[in-house]
Amino acid sequence: MLQRGLKNVVAAETSISLVDGENGQLIYKGYDVKELVLNYSFEEITYLLWYGYLPNKEEQHQFSVLLKNNRSLPSYVYQVIEALPNDMDMMSQIRTAVSAFGGKEFTWKPNIEQAIRLTAAIPSITAMIYRKINGEETVPPHLELNHVENYLYMLTGKVPSIKHAKALEAYMILTMEHGMNASTFTARVVSSTESDMVSAVTGAIGAMKGPLHGGAPTGVIDMLNEIKEKENTERWIRRKLENKEYLMGFGHRVYKTRDPRAEVLSTICQRIGQDDPWLHLAGYVEKIAIQLLEEYKPGRKLYTNVEFYAAAVMKAIDMPPELFTPTFTVSRMVGWTAHVIEQSIDNTIFRPEAKYIGNQPEIIN
Template identity: 35%
Template sequence: MTMHLTKSQIGLDGVPAAETVLSHVDGERGELIIAGEHVANLAGKSSFEGVTARLWNSAGGKALTEANVRASLGAARERAFARLPDLLPATRGMSIVDGFRAAIAGLRGESGLEHEAVIVGAFPVIAGALVQRARGNDPIAPDPNVGHATDTLRMLLGRKIEPREATALDTYLVTVCDHGMNASTFTTRVIASTQADLFAAITGGYCALTGPLHGGAPEPVLEMLDAIGTRERIKSWVDDALARGERLMGFGHRVYRVRDPRADVLKAAIERLAADGADLPFAGEVEAYIRAALRKKNPERPLETNVEFFTAILLDALEIPRQAFTPIFAIARAAGWTAHALEHRRTGRLIRPSSSYVGAMPKG
């Protein structure tokens, strides 16, 4: 007798696929813990280099410091820039999102650098080069003596970066660096479980991230805000969209049943940045009305704001082009991907789930 799986079983909801010390997501409580610390506390006291050190130490039993990681990522950015003539030809004619995939697939080991540092260091160099090329400019050389967030913005924007801008991006990188067994992290661990190298595993993770159900919503959030346009149109636009059964971008999450804890961290970062460029009052009014409308529509299980709503506003305020939003997400998540791959290679086994066959059976 054929046993049909439920929708939840097909999606592997609630099925543990690994033991990890890297991050924990509690969707019922709205809680995210990264390497032993709540995300809000971590974003308030740690740089991206610091949280990357925590993740790599937890995954591989290392004893790296923030300074160690800062130095290795600075060196890796310089090495990646030197390799751009080899990496960029494969990206000709592609969008920034697709070109990023093609370029990172060409990464390989560098003498004197751990593979995880090569990857995390190369990502902003590649993203910056693709953005500059789209503007008709040459790539901007990295500065190994500044922080990862500052240098990422330098290479993307081609100008001096204000401390408050670097702090805002750094907060974003820390906040989204890891998030449990999400689709791209699971993909990374599956590939790592075959003993494929770290470069293959992380390339696969990025490919999963490009899907619109995973990392593709920040740009549509801005398109929604553009479509609403003015405060006077918020109510009519939202009500009409809900009446048509449309999905409102930046609301709802596969795991969280309450507000995404990362949303408030990024909202606070935008408020600190909002003196120049971030129209938080308008976005805040849109968010408040949508939340109220969703509670009215489905009071038993309203959709809450997720991280992508404030990601869109923050990255837009930093003048990062919308076409680069997915690579920017990958720059942050590369810390988590590499840590998960290292952890699985050290503690896990080949990931080989079974399936439920529902096809025809032989007649004889």
Template identity: 40%
Template sequence: MPTTGRNAPIDVPRGLKGVIVTETSLGDVRGTEGFYHYREFSAVELAETRTFEDVWHLMFHGTLPDASRRAAFTAETAALRHLPAEVTAALPAVARATALAGPLAGLRTALSLAGAAAGFRPLYDVDPERRRADALAACAAVPTLLAALHRLGQGLEPVAPRDDLPHAANYLYMLTGQQPDPNRARAVERYLISTVDHGFNASTFTARVIASTGADLAACLVGAIGALSGPLHGGAPSRALDTLDAIGTPDRIDGWLREHILAGDRIMGFGHPVYTTEDPRSRLLKGIARSFGGELVDFAVRVEERAEAILAELKPGRNLHINVEFFAGVVMELCGLPREMFTPTFAAARVAGWSANVLEQAGDSKIIRPAARYVGPPPGRPVPAA
């Protein structure tokens, strides 16, 4: 491939691994250290000590709010949870059409509809304040849309959001129709905070690529949701829990793991493309799980210990540790979330990070337009007659 000239392509690693494509002030992942941060703060420390609204404010405005600003921001976002009547009226049809695929597939359609109903315009046609307003509206609407689609899929009526509940507690309330247990609401909130952002993962990069075209905010988020739905990205929490179900009992752990690892099967919940040490999110979620205790937690801890030992034996030098999905599934199961809502709940958190990235990308007028290496038949052949 030519490597000279003004517009000559540049060879990069497959999958763009390690390639820096832009600058960001939103956060970073330091994989060899097992550390990630939102702006200048440890993401894990934020999850331990702050509310979801605080972190949302941090991502959008660059600062952690004081008590007065937190109250104002919480009230502002709570008022945006309510859906327009035309969107609410369309949700039963969306839920029926996506019954087999589930709420995350329905969210792609519902969020696109909500953006259109709200009059979202291309990012490059509106000022930063309107972009921020659209982003807040989208982030606030996603939990409402997800909860409504889930309940409709179960043959239940949607539950209207409550303005007096914090973000995470309101999400659980809309899913169940009942006031959530404070411990479970806080556990889900800590999970949501821990997954708001995580560097230039596939869905975040997708959102920024779409934003670079100047498309409207809903289009950016719908693309990101599509990327998140893949089992190698956000689609793994329920699959990691399915692994525990497949193993079944403690006496089967070693045999099951060895059989599947030797067969070349992927063990969901283990390994990460960035971390070469333990995923810090898994440490946080493991601690949350242990605070609940019980047979499921004890079993998950034992599977983790044996899986890491067997992976180190059979795949030496690979540094395969548990990732966020392993104990995320355990925590969400303990908090009463149905498995089909695990990845949608991930989306309910990550939408704040996606939106912050979209707002940042919208300030750059350069479209993201990489190149590809052509490897097909040699070009220039004459076109044969019909």
């Protein structure tokens, strides 16, 4: 039977993550992500997804050194980036630069060394492209800083505040992996042909670029900018819902309760922005929106999704909207590479059927 979009079709077995929509839980390798994000670093959780367990102090140290040592880009990747026109959108430039990686060390089978190379390089690629588009010199990696701090440093040329780095780190941990989403599925399909890891993640970046997937939380920012003051909230939302428009940052295909990632990010927002009027407004809009969604769409179980609070965090740390999807790509590289390795362990090439609805050949007498 045809299942459009493979909705509800189980396409693979995985031990990397569980997205439990009914209970609003996201589990990475047996750990609730809400616990992980409050207690472990981006590097430790990356280690968990690739090796299957949390590192001890020594393993963590060695792993961080490996990631740091792979931040610099090969000179030919620099040249490829330099050659790209500035009017090419950022995601296309990132996809092209990542696909320039290659050579013997990326041949089948995929392994953790390859995953380290790509995960360490993607913040450098993104920052270099962003600065080039804005006519600014490349900032070399800062070896004293961790993965997320260094990403912010290479984007801005300034060592970030701990508050900003911690908030972005939480966002990047919460978005590094999310089951069989479109880009992860793409990566696994490419890898299932025994193609290389670079080809798999290049395909994944292509999928991430589409607005139905990596569509950035800019819609939420527009909504909050339009509402502007608390007292406008109810009128603004009622108007949208009466016009049958969707509220950005609400509803989810899988989660039928508050998206757990939104929950953690809202806690982070409270920590970083107690005095930020914009974040106060976000909290208020969320409360009223949930009430009104229940009034206009009873029983549909529409709650806040990750994009709502991702927007709030991004705005609080002054991340420009054109970097939202690229930043999501920087974090999701961890999940893609974990899936590519998992796919290779017990591989079967993906080859579904299609139902032919075209013409049959005419019978010529």
